[in-house]
Amino acid sequence: MRCKQQAPFPLLLLEDGYIKENVYHTIRNAILDGRISTGIKLPSTRALAEMMSISRNSVIAGFERLIDEGYLYTKKGSGTYVCANIPDELIRTISHSQTISQPQYSTLNLNPLVATLSALWDKSRPNTNKRQMFNIGIGCVDQFPHELWGRLLGRVWRRSKQAIPNFNHPDGYLPLKKLLVDYVRSTRGVHCNEKQIIIVNGTQQAINLVAKVLLKQGDNVWLDDPSYDSARAILTAAGAEISPIPSDQEGMDITYGATHYGTAKLIYATPSHQFPLGTTLSLPRRLALLDWAQQNNAWIFEDDYNSEFRFLSKPIQALQGLDNHQRVIYAGTFSKMMYPGFRLGFLIVPEILSEAFTMMKYYSDSHCGYLEQAALAQFIQEGHYARHVRKIRKICHDRQNTFFNAINHSLSHIFNVQMTDSGIHTVCWIKAGYDINLILEQCRSLGFGAQPLSRYCIQNQNHNAILFGYAAHCENDIVDNIKLLSEKLCNIYPS
Template sequence: MTAPNAFTVDIDRQLQLPIYLQICERFRTAIAAGHLRPGERVPALRSLATQLNTARGTVELAYTILVDEGYLQMRGAAGTFVSPSLPASIMHSLRARGANEQNSRQSTGNPAVPQTPGDARGVRPAPHQPAIAAAMSGEPRPLQPGLPALDAFPLKVWNRLVAHRARGGERALLAYPDPAGYRPLREHIATYLGLSRGVTCVPDQVFVTGGYRATLELLLRSLGRPNDSVWYEDPGYLLARGFLAETGVHLVAVPVDDEGIDVERGKQLAAQARFALVTPSHQSPLGHTLSLARRMALLDWAEQASSWIVEDDYDSEFRYLGRPLPALKSLDRHDHVIYCGTFSKVMFPGLRLAYTVVPERAVERVGRVARSMNAGSPTLLQAALADFVEQGHFARHLKRMRALYAERRVLIVRALEQAFGERLIVELPPGGIQFAARFAEGPDGPIDDVAVAARAREAGLAVLPLSIWYANAGTRRTPRGLVMGFANIASADDASRLARKLRACLDG
């Protein structure tokens, strides 16, 4: 076994670049320069965290990024090593970047920093993507964003319906699933959307998928073109941004304010973009609602540019002030809006069922691609879900959850206010099952929310740093805070305990 060499990592706490990104950059540079050789062991997580006087979670996040990028390999108890077979393309890229950064430092006297938000050159892949995906999967943890109340789901009813379908022995449930989805479920979805969201559609327009990522892949393959530009909310949904960046589309970060996505800014950056991905009812992660003026402006832009609007309506069922808002699709008179929904928030994420409603003129194309992808979801679960809806359990469950979440959001907000005082700015969310809280700037400048979230993860909590939802996460003006869920807060005592635990992570 190769012993770790005397390689040391230096970080500069005066830089605006987060510590975990500085660690990543030091390792990349050392590998490119030959100071760390293929197959060589690197310092252990705890050892490096002690050396840098930083949280173990911060180092873990950096190592996870480097592993995903192919620079490092984790070998369990044996330790972490430089990848023994670094691709030549990686080494070439590293050396080129090192030369560019050296030239930049010589000409400006400052370290290279990420591009500014809204840059029409596009959004780069988020380096934190693997760590975030890991935080959002596996065993549920307190304050996890986007996680519905698992303790309140009618599991006995669901198990009975699944067992009934399984015992029935229907041969269609054992065969390859219909790539467009189980027909009765598509019919129920079309009816539900017409009644609750104002979306007029027929079952043939509804396609059932294995989640929002699968939905995006289906839409891009069906309706996309090479080198498409895609408007993306800034800040915006992390996992979708990571997936889109992997597909090679040109992501254009369009700023979000209190009225939602800034359509005029989007037109300035990329007027002929092929797609615009938006969360109009409950902006992810800020929670704003897209104003009527912006909705009409967005629809006008799509018509003039012959573009598609992808409406991600991920948790609009949960609205605590009045009735759920009408979908953007309900205002669409020229068939440019593609509506996307999911059962992950209203049922449970392990179900892995979502759906999209495509304009009639796109049904044939999307259907053809769905068949070629063989993208069907398990028929057994779709059939059980259709029964769940048909027998009225779905409507009753939604009604109960709206009341329950309205109570639980108040519990956690009060507990956070009591635990953090003026150090955390918390606004009661009007809808959804998660919200973003902002840190007040401390005496030493902006709070390092990535480090706070890393410490929280070590403490067993699943909050996410707010800054990384922005295209340019490393600047001083990027808002810092935490994104957290509240649907699984069981009681006032539970809320107080979790808030105190989170507060302890603020100062390390």
């Protein structure tokens, strides 16, 4: 054991963050890396609080935790000391942790699927910062009614004394499910009862549940090419064999899929608003897909993630509403209309599958949180959600037009903008003679979250385009940032 430190108590500086936690970590790390020797007496809590320019209560809380864990002890009438029996081996291990060799990633004996997914993860991981300009998949978050939502949460909380301890329904909060039956029937033409609805933590959990209930290792799954990259990753992680199906102006090419991948067990589709191209699956192809699924005992996962963002025409009836053979599993989400962190969605499954999906939901995470489900039920029942949807549609359409006009005014020599009647992002095709990598580099330098179309492609090579999300930004910000991009690109490509 080293001798006691005789020098004055070292100056300790807190890092940014939660102060009580940092008092604990600051002193603990100073002990373990040798800046404070074992056996030394610490300054009083009052003196240390003054030294660190924080409240005395924060220091007391940190001391109490260190005493509980055996780093410090007190002598009555004398003060607080660093324990003398902290092993040298522990101190050396911590203080020299930077020199400890780490095992090679390839030797960790992980599930091989981890390596399979790494390439997809590398594409998406740098873009998880949802605060970026023109990021993808975010609705009009600045229009969310925070105060109203807070009042609803408060009301539910005050009334929840009996409900919270007893809520454990894996399929969801029954009043919310009953309201959703009426809502999807009137807005999406979906036919169901509350027994068919499973409340889930967003679309990604919905895809996970579908994979767990319906697929075996090696089963074939149709996926649009290009398509939602997280769906591809989740289904790959479940052991599915992904079959890329070309998508054109009429949506997924059903004839191509039937000809080339006739043994598919599941078709993942976004018929109302193909992601990421924004097209709509034509009625002949919808009927062909339903017929093929029935004849081949296959299931269709209908991801209706964007149906409420239709601006000039009524929402197209969901594929599920045309299904006479109970082959469609329908998924809806609230995160686009509410905010990204609102992790509630729902599945509508054929009645024969209801028990299996409820069981799998229970063994995945038991159930979704009570408070948000109950507040959402109030939000819908009192008419707030319908009003919010009408408001968001108009604002989002205005922002789409603003983006379209800004691109055509400042960057029409570089981009062809693909406009659609719905959605919260736009595909900008790059004209001949311009380098997409160079343009993306300028977007990144401006802090844009715009994404290359190639991120969502499997085999499709026609991906010389960039996706810009516009819904989360006011019109002035859209115009100003397109001007900034134009200035950057004009320095490289003078007109």
